[in-house]
Amino acid sequence: MVARFKRQYGSGIEALSYLGQNYMVVDRSLLPNLLMQLRDDEKFDYCVDVTAVHYPKREKQFDVVWILYSFAKNERVRVKTMIGEGESLPSAVSIWPTCNWLEREVFDMFGIKFEGHPDMKRILLPDGWNGHPLRKDYGIIQQDKEWVQINLGIESGQ
Amino acid sequence: MTEATKYLSHLELGERDETFLDSNELIINMGPQHPATHGVLRVILKLDGEKVLGTECVIGYLHRGVEKIAENRTYPMFNPYVDRMDYVAAVSNGLGYCEAVEKLLNIQAPPRANYIRVILTELNRIASHQLWLGTHALDIGAITPLFYTFRDREEILKIFEKYCGARLTTHAFRIGGCLYETYEGFEREVKKFCDFVDPKIDEYEELLTTNRIWVERTKGVGVISAADCKALGVTGPVLRASGVKWDIRKALPYANYSEFDFEIPTRETGDTYDRYMVRMAEMRQSLRIIRQAVERIPEGPIMAKVPKVIKPPVGEIYHSIEAPKGELGYFIVSDGSTQPYRLRVRPPSFVNLQALDLMVRGQLVADVIAVIGTLDIVLGEVDR
Numbered sequence: 001m002v003a004r005f006k007r008q009y010g011s012g013i014e015a016l017s018y019l020g021q022n023y024m025v026v027d028r029s030l031l032p033n034l035l036m037q038l039r040d041d042e043k044f045d046y047c048v049d050v051t052a053v054h055y056p057k058r059e060k061q062f063d064v065v066w067i068l069y070s071f072a073k074n075e076r077v078r079v080k081t082m083i084g085e086g087e088s089l090p091s092a093v094s095i096w097p098t099c100n101w102l103e104r105e106v107f108d109m110f111g112i113k114f115e116g117h118p119d120m121k122r123i124l125l126p127d128g129w130n131g132h133p134l135r136k137d138y139g140i141i142q143q144d145k146e147w148v149q150i151n152l153g154i155e156s157g158q
Numbered sequence: 159m160t161e162a163t164k165y166l167s168h169l170e171l172g173e174r175d176e177t178f179l180d181s182n183e184l185i186i187n188m189g190p191q192h193p194a195t196h197g198v199l200r201v202i203l204k205l206d207g208e209k210v211l212g213t214e215c216v217i218g219y220l221h222r223g224v225e226k227i228a229e230n231r232t233y234p235m236f237n238p239y240v241d242r243m244d245y246v247a248a249v250s251n252g253l254g255y256c257e258a259v260e261k262l263l264n265i266q267a268p269p270r271a272n273y274i275r276v277i278l279t280e281l282n283r284i285a286s287h288q289l290w291l292g293t294h295a296l297d298i299g300a301i302t303p304l305f306y307t308f309r310d311r312e313e314i315l316k317i318f319e320k321y322c323g324a325r326l327t328t329h330a331f332r333i334g335g336c337l338y339e340t341y342e343g344f345e346r347e348v349k350k351f352c353d354f355v356d357p358k359i360d361e362y363e364e365l366l367t368t369n370r371i372w373v374e375r376t377k378g379v380g381v382i383s384a385a386d387c388k389a390l391g392v393t394g395p396v397l398r399a400s401g402v403k404w405d406i407r408k409a410l411p412y413a414n415y416s417e418f419d420f421e422i423p424t425r426e427t428g429d430t431y432d433r434y435m436v437r438m439a440e441m442r443q444s445l446r447i448i449r450q451a452v453e454r455i456p457e458g459p460i461m462a463k464v465p466k467v468i469k470p471p472v473g474e475i476y477h478s479i480e481a482p483k484g485e486l487g488y489f490i491v492s493d494g495s496t497q498p499y500r501l502r503v504r505p506p507s508f509v510n511l512q513a514l515d516l517m518v519r520g521q522l523v524a525d526v527i528a529v530i531g532t533l534d535i536v537l538g539e540v541d542r
Binding site: 102 | 223
């Protein structure tokens, strides 16, 4: 599978394996075509999860990870891409509708925007909240004090 | 601006129809404080009379930032936190987490520990399904099953309490195996419980399976096709009731599930009644697994050799288990330190809840209650 992708896309794709789990690191420019191909040609018809990891010291700060599963092949694969602060990604909602809430959660927690998403807004935190808590520079007891004071009428949520 | 809020702001402007009777679309809020939402879930419903035109879920009321907490705790310290996500199936959560970290450390729990884990996890699956059945039936208007299921669930909680001292948030397993050896007479009591609850499941079925009201309220309600389930990432009993024979215990076996003989119950239509039938059959299959496990449980150590300070090598792992509600996954990124660099929980309830809109569109408002119940969501897990 990866050999075929490599022939098609050249150097933008790298296949790796750790503890028996396969994943590929792909260039941002290959999305969303690669995801579409994974669903249609490789039968990865179930998107298990979409998530991100923040590396503040890297130039491209975020890893975005798609975990895919194929019912036909009984196989899992992870697709990983790196993007920088302020960059956005193409939405995969049209490929797997389940990405709707999952992408909203990534936006909520990391501030990564997905283009073409039908309803790109926060999901777990309130709409007016300031900050994205799963970024590494967001402290564990940090909160949006202003929001808490205005909306809850208390000095602090802690 | 969404459809619902657009409509709400339109109402605030005072532009409404001449008479109340003329207005045929109505926006109402169900929850967040509503007994039938099983927690603090708010659903904005757009109604045409009794018919549902669309819904929007507002979630996050129980958000505690579990994933953020994980980044600031060591691996063993985070273990009890996972019990607080799906709190009616705390044992399953713990199993998934411990196995994920064990995979990352490249160690394996000893056979006896695996047997204990399977017995407790399957007991917990029965307890979770019993709680679901009681509350789901209560939502639809049948009060009796609640008393029956809670009476019998109590016996499972007693076993948990005797094993580890806790009834709900058990923290039963540790990374590398189990901390506690089984108590004197554990096998006998579990066996006795199996014999006790087997006819009780028939009793629940007697109350409901052919009950006219139950059948009318559930058959053909909240239908979802197998293709829609896959597209929406819906897993667990909901997927199996739509005809997909897929269970992680069989597809990608973990613990020692490959050693047991059991079946994956499925149904064809994918309506609320089918999901009920699948869960009833699952309870019986769980009993089957427990009986085999109790029969064959070996002697031996219950803890693998785990370093005093758990420091997994740099790398990442995704591990998932079949929780009572569906696929529960843990994606852990390790940077070689004592704390996870990133820990992501793939919650089944959160993903399954997304299917609510599709399942209730065009149905009656009373069916929304039935569908929320049949999805078997736990808000502690939806919001994390």
